[in-house]
Amino acid sequence: MTTCTCSARLPFRALKTKEDLAEVRQRFRELLEEGLLELLQNYVDENHFDNTLYRCTRCGCEYILNYVHKGFRGYCGPVEKPAVVDTTHFEMRSVPLRRLLDYLLNSGHEPSYNGSSVYGGRPGNWVNFGCCFDEISVRRKFNLPATVEYSEHYDVKGGSISMFYDEETGDAIFGPHPLMAKGTGVKTIRF
Numbered sequence: 001m002t003t004c005t006c007s008a009r010l011p012f013r014a015l016k017t018k019e020d021l022a023e024v025r026q027r028f029r030e031l032l033e034e035g036l037l038e039l040l041q042n043y044v045d046e047n048h049f050d051n052t053l054y055r056c057t058r059c060g061c062e063y064i065l066n067y068v069h070k071g072f073r074g075y076c077g078p079v080e081k082p083a084v085v086d087t088t089h090f091e092m093r094s095v096p097l098r099r100l101l102d103y104l105l106n107s108g109h110e111p112s113y114n115g116s117s118v119y120g121g122r123p124g125n126w127v128n129f130g131c132c133f134d135e136i137s138v139r140r141k142f143n144l145p146a147t148v149e150y151s152e153h154y155d156v157k158g159g160s161i162s163m164f165y166d167e168e169t170g171d172a173i174f175g176p177h178p179l180m181a182k183g184t185g186v187k188t189i190r191f
């Protein structure tokens, strides 16, 4: 049981301008000075992006500030707690993506999501791992056909992802967007 009110002070917020960014940077700075937050990760490139993670010193809740300067887009707010994921049964029908899935599972990567498409309304089994992919060498290693597409997406609320998507089955294996993963210790699968 926690009586911490940090989430009320740090609600989700979309950032659309430099002024928005300056305002939330100032807010986080104040909360750091007050000792309410501690800094977990701070990867800032003034020309490109802010990728900063904080933790509430009272309850352990985490907050992220994620901003891409090009196009002025980003958000800040609570990091949602990962749901319990079934790692024993996968619906994936895509034969090529199964090869990649089996490799990731057998090499100790834990999926953080196993379910339907994160974009909704589509068939297929989508599985998320906390790693990025070097498209060319992964494609070669697992003999992925042209019907398996690689793409990178920036999505404010849902998080930014990179993915291999099998257009024949609707299945996908995805991970963080490489830009958002920079400096965070996220591994890139490369052969």
Ligand SMILES: [Zn+2]
Residues within 6 Å of the ligand: 004, 005, 006, 007, 056, 057, 058, 059, 060, 061
């Ligand atoms: Zn808290």
